[in-house]
Amino acid sequence: MASGSGxxxxxxxxxxxxxxxxxxxxxxxxxxxxxxxxxxxxxxSGLSLLVGAMRRLSLELSAGGT
Numbered sequence: 001m002a003s004g005s006g007x008x009x010x011x012x013x014x015x016x017x018x019x020x021x022x023x024x025x026x027x028x029x030x031x032x033x034x035x036x037x038x039x040x041x042x043x044x045s046g047l048s049l050l051v052g053a054m055r056r057l058s059l060e061l062s063a064g065g066t
Contacts, residue, residue: 010056026038
């Protein structure tokens with residue numbers, strides 16, 4: 001997958017941004033949160049972002065970064 005905007009975004013950051021964008025666009029629909037797919041998308045996006053952040057932190061710590 002491409003790096004997105006060229007600023008080194010990881011896949012989890014892109015997924016989170018896309019999910020938040022879709023939620024923002026659909027927020028006018030009162031039935032949005034009744035859809036199980038919306039809950040799954042938010043959970044998967046959040047977990048992916050968390051795993052990506054942990055991976056990045058682990059790499060920085062193992063490389064002796066600050």
